[in-house]
Amino acid sequence: xxxxxxxxxxxxxxxxxxxxxxxxxxxxxxLRPEVTVLGCGPALNANVQEDxxxxxxxxxxxxxxxxxxxxxxxxxKKGKAAARTVRVAELAEAEKIDLSGLPEGxxxxxxxxxxxxxxxxxxxxxxxxxDGG
Amino acid sequence: xxxxxxxxxAVLPCNGIGRLVSTVVRVAAYKLKKLRPEQVELLSCGxxxxxxxxxxxxxxxYPIMVIDGCRPHCASFMADELGKTPxxxxxxxxxxxxxxxxxxxxxxxxxxPKGEKxxxxxxxxxxxxxxxxxxxxxxxxx
Numbered sequence: 001x002x003x004x005x006x007x008x009x010x011x012x013x014x015x016x017x018x019x020x021x022x023x024x025x026x027x028x029x030x031l032r033p034e035v036t037v038l039g040c041g042p043a044l045n046a047n048v049q050e051d052x053x054x055x056x057x058x059x060x061x062x063x064x065x066x067x068x069x070x071x072x073x074x075x076x077k078k079g080k081a082a083a084r085t086v087r088v089a090e091l092a093e094a095e096k097i098d099l100s101g102l103p104e105g106x107x108x109x110x111x112x113x114x115x116x117x118x119x120x121x122x123x124x125x126x127x128x129x130x131d132g133g
Numbered sequence: 134x135x136x137x138x139x140x141x142x143a144v145l146p147c148n149g150i151g152r153l154v155s156t157v158v159r160v161a162a163y164k165l166k167k168l169r170p171e172q173v174e175l176l177s178c179g180x181x182x183x184x185x186x187x188x189x190x191x192x193x194x195y196p197i198m199v200i201d202g203c204r205p206h207c208a209s210f211m212a213d214e215l216g217k218t219p220x221x222x223x224x225x226x227x228x229x230x231x232x233x234x235x236x237x238x239x240x241x242x243x244x245x246p247k248g249e250k251x252x253x254x255x256x257x258x259x260x261x262x263x264x265x266x267x268x269x270x271x272x273x274x275x
Contacts, residue, residue, distance in 0.1 A: 011148050012177040013162065021150055025242040040151040042207035045182040045214075070179035077183060105163045107156075110242040 005032075005126045006058040008039040008082065010071045015104045017065035019118060020088040022110050024063060026119035032126050041074055052078065059083035059129050063122065083129055091121045138274055140267045142220070143195040144259065145176040147208040154202035154225045156241045157252050162200065164256035169263050181211055189215065196220035196266050200259065220269075221262040228255050 007024045010017050028036045037054050044051040054060075055075055062071040062082040072085045092099050095117040102108060108115055146162040149155035166173050174195060180188040192212075198221040199208040212219050229236070232254045239248040 009150060010179045011150060012179050013146075013148065013159070013175055017179075022242060024150070029242070038150055040149040040155070040207075041182060042147050042149050042178045042211065043151065043205055045178070046205050046207040046210035048205045048207070068180065068183075068185060070177070070183050070185070073183040074179065105166060107160060107163075107243060 001132055002059050002130060004035050004037055004058045005083075005129045006037050006039045006054040006060045007063065007122070007126075008041065008044075008055070008060050008071045008075060009063045010065045010069075011041045012065045012070070013105075014065055015102045015108070016088040016092075016099065018106075018108050019092070019099075019102060019114060020063045020065055022108050022112070022115045023088075023118040023122055026110055026115060027122050027126065031119060031123040035130060036126055041071060044074060044078060055080045061086070061122070061125055061129060063088060065089075084125060086122070086125065088118060091118045095121065138270070140270050141172055141174055141195045142263045142266050143174045143176050143191045143197050144200065144263070145178065145181070145192070145197055145208045145211060145219075146200040147202045147206075148178050149202055149207060150241075152203050153236065153239050153241045153248070156244060157225055157236070157248060157255060158200050158202040160244060160249070160252040161255035161259060164252060165259045165263070168256065168260050172263055172267055178208065178211055181215070192217060196270065198223070198259065198262055198266065200255070201225070220266045223255065223258055223262065225251070225255060228258055 060082040062085040064087045072082045097114045146158045197219045199219045200223045234251045
């Protein structure tokens with residue numbers, strides 16, 4: 001069984017990306033700090049050793065903002081496959097979050113209910129991956 | 134004729150996630166877009182990293198300005214990957230040193246006014262570079 005999960009967000013600029021990345025801060029810093037690492041896409045692309053190590057050592061949970069699935073494809077580009085890919089819009093829909101109410105082109109506070117709800121869903125997925133799911 | 138050209142700058146913020154400067158860069162990029170909405174195309178590093186045709190085309194079509202957050206200079210790396218020499222490069226530490234802004238204690242999940250001050254300073258630098266690049270492009274057509 002893995003002892004950590006690498007959280008790999010798309011890191012785009014649209015609001016779904018911001019929602020995803022803020023949720024990942026909550027997961028990594030508040031909900032599952034001991035069992036997650038945050039993978040940085042541009043650093044992985046630039047072959048920064050820490051980020052290369054993350055995808056080699058831990059199962060990757062790719063958190064995508066849209067159907068282009070750039071985080072998943074970036075992990076592929078580096079010779080690994082994401083263990084699981086989720087899209088923020090699907091998580092939001094499951095939580096009945098109205099994305100139209102979120103701001104575009106600015107940060108979304110980490111204590112926003114939408115961020116917290118998406119973070120809880122992602123934390124549950126981390127647990128599943130740690131359990132071998 | 135200058136009016137026949139579309140003068141824009143493709144801005145590539147590193148937009149990472151691991152460090153405080155990642156947030157500073159992202160917030161500054163949003164501020165820049167608000168200050169120069171018609172002149173700036175914000176590029177997504179994620180889409181460029183996987184060769185998304187739309188963003189690759191933007192990067193090829195317009196002069197590029199990169200904004201690097203931390204030491205690996207990942208946005209610059211990406212420009213190199215594209216085979217494009219940036220018309221301007223900004224680095225957060227340079228702005229921090231020049232403006233004497235201390236962001237100790239700031240959190241990457243959200244900036245307080247102290248961190249916003251650095252993002253404002255970075256955006257201000259970026260606006261100046263965008264204006265310079267466009268002026269240079271315009272003059273080159275005359």
